[in-house]
Amino acid sequence: MEQQAQQIQAFLVGLLSMDRIGSEQVLREVAAQRQSFSDVEQVITETLGLIGEGWEVGDYSLSQVYMSGVICEEIVGRMLPEFRMVRKNSPKIGIGVLIDHHALGKRIVKAVVQAEGFEIFDFGYGLSVDEMVEKTMAYRIDVLLVSTLMLPSALKIKEIRQQFEARGITTRLIVGGAPFRFDNSLWQQVGADADGKNATAVIEIIERLVTAP
Amino acid sequence: MKNDMTSMERVLAALSHQEPDRVPLMLLFSLYGARERQISVKDYFSDAELVIKTQLLLQEKYRSDCLYSFAYAALETEAWGGEVVFVDDGPPNSGEPLLDRLDDIPGLTLPELADSPGLLRILDITQGLKQAVGDSIPIIGVVMSPFSLPVMQLGFEPYLELLYFRPELFARLMALNSAFCVNWANAQLAAGATAICYFNPLASPTIIEKATYLKTGYPLDCQTLAKIKGPTATHLASGITLPVLDEIIASKTAMIGFSQGDDVALLKARAGNRIALLGNLNGIEMINWTTAKAREKVTSLIRQAAPGGGFLLSDSHGEIPYQVPPQVLSTITETVAEWGQYPLNGIGGDQDAS
Known part of the structure; x- marks a missing residue:
């Protein structure tokens, strides 16, 4: 030790x-x-x-x-x-920046998630709500990580949740970025399953969400 | 409510660490004007006359002690040839970075202010506000610090590579940015701005560790601030300030915009009469505040930061978000009027206004 x-x-x-x-x-x-x-x-x-x-x-x-x-x-x-290390039974994880063009947070989280041996699909940045939902469906994503920088973008996550519900998508939604750091209850307001405060917290949440019923 | 002072007198008294008639209220309205007028952010900022009228309207409506000629941060990168992305209900954002590769930095040239319609429009707004209020209300202009601007010019990740691993190119970009910043600040002062808010989020250890900042950005900030021909307020845009407070005071700026993450009482004690404090209501939380919560936040802040002057009540980020309900702003105004009168009888002790 x-x-x-x-x-x-x-x-x-x-x-x-x-x-x-x-x-x-x-x-x-x-x-x-x-x-x-x-x-x-x-x-x-x-x-x-x-x-x-x-x-x-x-x-x-x-x-x-x-x-x-x-x-x-x-x-x-x-x-x-x-x-030759590959994590067994890795959930399919997607990550993207909604609306905004600042991808720093995404890069940090992606690096740590990959370092933990998870399979992660990078959807890029500047994505619309529709693009985020379509990619989630196309890749059959189990856990979607959405990063935002600006408050209006963070509030738009609500529309992702609405589309998930309307289409019967069960993908779990983890959010992160500056607006969520300034308001600890914002993740609940936008309908997320969890608030990824930092990259290592995201790992714990992924493990918890994918094992939860 | 009895107000004996003009906004200018009130602000100057607070900056001199004296107690004015009441705590100055600095509601920094930029894109909130578009909400007030119920038009798109893009249309709002393209009409200088409308911005002038709306600034005056909002100042009167919420009894704010300043006018704010700031439009949006990406305006400066627009002048450098960068892309700006507008949204309906938030600040315009920087789009694709100005440069694809760091090695393109030597080819960058200093933009002429006269070639940027966006910057010229801000100068028109500043002149219009000055004509309307003279010296009765401070007009706050804004610049991005040379050290923080590259986040928008290059994107955050390439900028960190530049900062840590490419010292010669970093120095080249900083020289250009500093010259631009000084030109832009002095043009706003010449147009009638009373003071310049020097936005510098990267000076905060929230973003860049102090040792690196002191080696890289800090000397440049000192040189740049010294060339600005008017008073300045350094604003860390929600980044914590306490660890760099002494250095920012030494950079000869009159005021510091502090964070919701700072310990207000400790900051007040450490600042003493050396620098005035501007802050620190949480603009993001503000969108969901009840009347009781708004009163509690404002009275708590006044109790901790206002005794003895040297404090101006504002948000912590340098802009009231578009989504803040007018009722919350009215409550802030009313609470400052009720509990921010000097001497601060009734709020300095155990009583709670909430």
Whole structure:
């Protein structure tokens, strides 16, 4: 346990200082010692969780959250094929930015979700409600992650929920982005199933939603 | 309610850390004018005369202590040749980034203000407001800081790559942006703006960690602010301010727009008489406030931030959202009138107006 705590601390320092090489070295040491990707995954998850929590309380910046996600995405992309790691029974996850053209939040969440071995389809940004619903249907998405930057875009999520209900679509809806950070009850107002406060929270929600009846 | 001062006198007293007749109320209306007129945001901002009339109407209706010539943030990137996407009920957004590749930065040239119809329209609005109110009500102009503008010029992700990994190109873009910012601020001051609100969300550790900001954006902010020929207010647009408060004070700005995430009492204590505070009602939550909630929020804020002056009551983001019901704004106005009178008898102690 103590060794893992030290590895998490070393990985945290590497990510916060945007040291790609040093960060990868830590994870490769973890993998070499334990011969398992699940231990690597645990170090990643716990470290990104610490960074996400640190952002919530003002200790770390959004840019550090973002760069940490990107670095993890890169490292995992290199290491996964070596371990042939694929999550069994992964739900089909879709992600997109509704209306807005700022995709930072989407990139962070996508990186972390991929780092956890989930299958995720990126629908892009600047999407209309209709486009979001059509892609959800076309890809038979189980969990749709919708990111927004502006308040009017966040309020439009209500229309996605309405279309889901009208068409009998049972896809679970997780929302995120600035408007939801400023108003803790907004996700309920727009008819979402959950509020993805940060990327690691999204992982927990996905696992909870897909196992819920 | 007895108001002895003009809005200008009230604001100047607060900025001097004296107690005016009442707490200044700075309702920052931009696209809310389109809601008031029941026309599209795009049509509203294309008609300078209508914006002038609506600014005056909203100021009078809600007894706000300022006029606001700001239209939308993406207007500046429009001047650089960027795309703006209009929506019916929200602020226009930046569309596709101005540059496809960071390596295109050396080819960028400084836009001439005279070549931008959007910026010229803001100058017309500023002149019209100045003609209408003279020196009785402050007119607040707006610029984006050189350090924060690239989020719209490049997109957030390429900008972070520029900031962290491409120092020479970063310096090149910052030099251009600073020159543009100074030109734009000084043109608004020449047209009649009383002060410039310097929007700088990336100065907040909410977005960029302090160590990086101090190495990169902060020296540039100090240089840029020094060249603006009038008073400035630095606004972090909902980002927390406390960790960078001392640095922002040292950058010689008169006021700081603070966040709903800041500890108001601590910020007030730390700011002392060194800088005035502008904030921090949560504009997003405001759309669902009841009358009781609006009164509770306003009285709580006055209780914590208003004693001794140095405080101007406003939202935390620099714009009243389109979706805020007029009744909420009226309640804010009435609560400031009732509980914001100096001396703050009845609100400084245990009594609660809610």
